[in-house]
Amino acid sequence: MDLAARADKQAQDAHAFTDDALWAASDDPGVDRDRAKQLKALNRDEHDRIIRLPAEVADLLSPSDRLAQLLDRLPERLPVRLNGMRNMHLSPSAAAAFQACPWKWQTRYLHGVKSPSGAAAVVGSCVETPVEWWLSQINDDTAPDPSDEHVLRALVASALLTFQRKAAAEAIEFGHETPQEILAQIDACTRGWFAAHAERFERYRGTGLLELQSNFSFRLAAHTDWYVLGKADIYARGGQDRDGTAVGPVLWDTKIKARMLSKSSAAKEFQPVAYGLGAAIQNPDSPLPSFEFLQVRRPHTDAGGRTVSLGASRVPVNVTREQLRAGLERFATVAVQIDTLYRTLGPDLPWGYAASDHTLCDRRYCPVWDHCPQGGRP
Numbered sequence: 244m245d246l247a248a249r250a251d252k253q254a255q256d257a258h259a260f261t262d263d264a265l266w267a268a269s270d271d272p273g274v275d276r277d278r279a280k281q282l283k284a285l286n287r288d289e290h291d292r293i294i295r296l297p298a299e300v301a302d303l304l305s306p307s308d309r310l311a312q313l314l315d316r317l318p319e320r321l322p323v324r325l326n327g328m329r330n331m332h333l334s335p336s337a338a339a340a341f342q343a344c345p346w347k348w349q350t351r352y353l354h355g356v357k358s359p360s361g362a363a364a365v366v367g368s369c370v371e372t373p374v375e376w377w378l379s380q381i382n383d384d385t386a387p388d389p390s391d392e393h394v395l396r397a398l399v400a401s402a403l404l405t406f407q408r409k410a411a412a413e414a415i416e417f418g419h420e421t422p423q424e425i426l427a428q429i430d431a432c433t434r435g436w437f438a439a440h441a442e443r444f445e446r447y448r449g450t451g452l453l454e455l456q457s458n459f460s461f462r463l464a465a466h467t468d469w470y471v472l473g474k475a476d477i478y479a480r481g482g483q484d485r486d487g488t489a490v491g492p493v494l495w496d497t498k499i500k501a502r503m504l505s506k507s508s509a510a511k512e513f514q515p516v517a518y519g520l521g522a523a524i525q526n527p528d529s530p531l532p533s534f535e536f537l538q539v540r541r542p543h544t545d546a547g548g549r550t551v552s553l554g555a556s557r558v559p560v561n562v563t564r565e566q567l568r569a570g571l572e573r574f575a576t577v578a579v580q581i582d583t584l585y586r587t588l589g590p591d592l593p594w595g596y597a598a599s600d601h602t603l604c605d606r607r608y609c610p611v612w613d614h615c616p617q618g619g620r621p
């Protein structure tokens with residue numbers, strides 16, 4: 244499959260498997276019923292994974308009094324959005340958004356107001372198109388050599404094409420940067436990712452061990468009719484590499500950002516915990532996967548006029564069993580709080596605001612800033 248066709252297929256798949264599509268398909272009488280059933284079955288299958296942890300962590304994670312109480316209090320369902328669709332899952336980003344600003348969570352997950360994509364997110368998702376295509380070819384040992392300039396140019400072209408499609412289809416918040424600058428960043432970051440990180444995956448050539456956009460979903464308790472959803476960029480199942488050497492399971496998350504995470508800040512991120520938890524629950528017979536951030540710093544001029552150069556680094560994160568336990572508690576706490584606030588205050592009254600100096604509380608990133616008593620307040 245060529246790169247453009249691959250990008251189209253990714254866009255179709257992404258659309259087909261969103262919850263909105265799932266529930267819209269099941270409710271709209273005009274749609275293909277078989278397709279709706281198929282999607283519902285897929286959802287049910289994911290739903291049925293409840294906490295089953297590998298023996299090596301089960302002891303430590305056996306519910307404490309606090310965790311047991313939280314799990315008992317979990318709502319059976321998450322609140323319904325104002326358009327009538329159910330919130331079927333809680334992702335790490337949704338949980339973090341709720342904890343940062345409950346009112347912003349309400350506007351996004353109950354009222355349906357979406358933030359425009361920021362430049363950094365757009366650059367990251369454009370770079371992912373050729374990266375994912377190339378990794379899928381590694382699985383089959385058909386990936387071309389990205390150190391060949393002709394190959395690299397084709398990979399960069401695929402990332403640039405993705406930007407053109409995005410710019411035509413969705414609102415992008417460019418801030419002080421121009422579309423031309425974003426295109427140059429996509430070019431540089433695609434080259435940066437392949438130069439810094441591609442070599443790491445050569446050992447997986449022809450092994451079929453790599454999974455892309457792995458869906459790690461699980462229920463926190465048997466009585467819940469919703470699930471926790473984590474989507475890892477790259478997951479390698481344990482097995483034997485191309486030389487027959489044993490390799491353990493590994494999770495990678497690609498980060499294309501204005502600033503790179505340090506080792507200490509990476510250790511505080513929620514993604515390694517959420518994905519590690521999901522992988523442990525889905526594969527209880529497998530060792531806990533290791534986790535690495537594959538970072539690229541996008542070259543840009545910041546709002547203060549300073550020039551930031553292209554950079555890349557790999558940051559391994561050691562997820563402890565205590566962090567996994569804290570991750571479970573965090574998801575459970577957020578779900579209980581959402582349920583309590585929804586039942587006591589309803590969907591329209593604000594449940595609380597972000598700290599006014601929070602990075603999210605900014606006109607550029609918050610779509611309701613102008614109307615928010617905190618954001619728009621003189």
Ligand code: SF4
Nearest residue numbers: 344597604609615618
């Ligand atoms: S302006 Fe700030 S407080 Fe208001 S919704 Fe946005 S992030 Fe929350």
